Amino acid sequence: MVASSLLDLIGNTPLVELQALSPPGRTIYAKLEGQNPTGSIKDRVALAMVESADLEPGQELLEPTSGNTGISLALVAKLRGLKLTCVMPSNATPERRALLELYGATIIDSPGNEGSNGAVRLAQEIVARDDRYMMLFQYANEANPRAHYEGTGVEIARDLPRVDALVAGLGTGGTLMGTGARLREAFPDVQIVAAEPLPGDPVMGLRSLEDGYVPPVLDVEKLDRKLLVSNAEAAAAVRVLLEREGLFAGVSAGAVVHVARRIADELPQGSVVVAVLADGGWKYLSAPFWTGEEIDEAVLWW
Amino acid sequence: MSVVRVPPVLRSEAGGAREVEASGSNVRELLEDLVRRIPALGSRVYGDGEIQSFVNVYVDGEDVRTRDGLDTPVRDSSTVILLPAMAGGC
Numbered sequence: 001m002v003a004s005s006l007l008d009l010i011g012n013t014p015l016v017e018l019q020a021l022s023p024p025g026r027t028i029y030a031k032l033e034g035q036n037p038t039g040s041i042k043d044r045v046a047l048a049m050v051e052s053a054d055l056e057p058g059q060e061l062l063e064p065t066s067g068n069t070g071i072s073l074a075l076v077a078k079l080r081g082l083k084l085t086c087v088m089p090s091n092a093t094p095e096r097r098a099l100l101e102l103y104g105a106t107i108i109d110s111p112g113n114e115g116s117n118g119a120v121r122l123a124q125e126i127v128a129r130d131d132r133y134m135m136l137f138q139y140a141n142e143a144n145p146r147a148h149y150e151g152t153g154v155e156i157a158r159d160l161p162r163v164d165a166l167v168a169g170l171g172t173g174g175t176l177m178g179t180g181a182r183l184r185e186a187f188p189d190v191q192i193v194a195a196e197p198l199p200g201d202p203v204m205g206l207r208s209l210e211d212g213y214v215p216p217v218l219d220v221e222k223l224d225r226k227l228l229v230s231n232a233e234a235a236a237a238v239r240v241l242l243e244r245e246g247l248f249a250g251v252s253a254g255a256v257v258h259v260a261r262r263i264a265d266e267l268p269q270g271s272v273v274v275a276v277l278a279d280g281g282w283k284y285l286s287a288p289f290w291t292g293e294e295i296d297e298a299v300l301w302w
Numbered sequence: 303m304s305v306v307r308v309p310p311v312l313r314s315e316a317g318g319a320r321e322v323e324a325s326g327s328n329v330r331e332l333l334e335d336l337v338r339r340i341p342a343l344g345s346r347v348y349g350d351g352e353i354q355s356f357v358n359v360y361v362d363g364e365d366v367r368t369r370d371g372l373d374t375p376v377r378d379s380s381t382v383i384l385l386p387a388m389a390g391g392c
Contacts, residue, residue: 196365199385213387214355214356214387220365220367220368223368224368225364226364226365226367226368227363227364227365228360228363228365228383228385229363
């Protein structure tokens, strides 16, 4: 395979059967989004959002992101000659911060105890007072689900003759909405299943319920199931993935596999479940869950 | 009686409790019972016959909005989790 740009290598990720973790008579396939150029599914979203953005000359990108989306945007921005500033919670892991800076992004810290919501709020304030910045805002950008409708979903429908359930992590909702819509066209009875993190400290630090946020991209009505996964369950699954399948995946992938096994168990013999693994384990090496020690329900997600 | 887990953002309405108890054979009955027992907490979660926006209710780990909503069955052994709606992603 020869490509003229790294951006041409975004998408077309492989599916691999989880032979050891699939329940008897069912098959779970993992879609390895960690094989995108910056190592996560967000490469698809970043490219689609930048390509559809209407930037004035001299305008710069600014995005609230604690990691993967920022790293993906940094790559796309670099290759497209754009400047990028990321607003991220001050307690994001050092690997992600270092990666963003190495890719050339500028970082603005938001209060760590406010999590993603705090980053979103600060980014909105900055963009409102400085029109040098354009915020692509993955939570409300229709290019986010469209990247999955035109990419992830097409690839799965092309590669598999049968899909009974799609399981993906619930973040912005882009993966589930876009991939789900495409798979429903190909397999009308497919179940669209969200694996949702049991939130840690940042959510718990909310001052009021009204500080909560439902991304405009996400339409919960389009989900068939929405299952909460604790950090302990996600961490256990991420370790089992490595031990039994040799797959070194990120913590959200652990949650997705945890739910995929439960769903596969509930489905009849012969069923096929696709689990979208958003990234690899590299950016989480400093997280405490690899050793199998007891972990608290702190923030490990994304 | 089912255990209802209360997120920190709602604990002052629950007198500081991390967990409270309520009973009902489905989510509607359980939330109505919660409103009776602890009105300050119940009314933040449930009002006008609906789950308040920005609140998610889970029975045994599953969001009731993708099950049968207020008609989702609750067993005595069920754990009900209340959480603020939040975006994830990065």
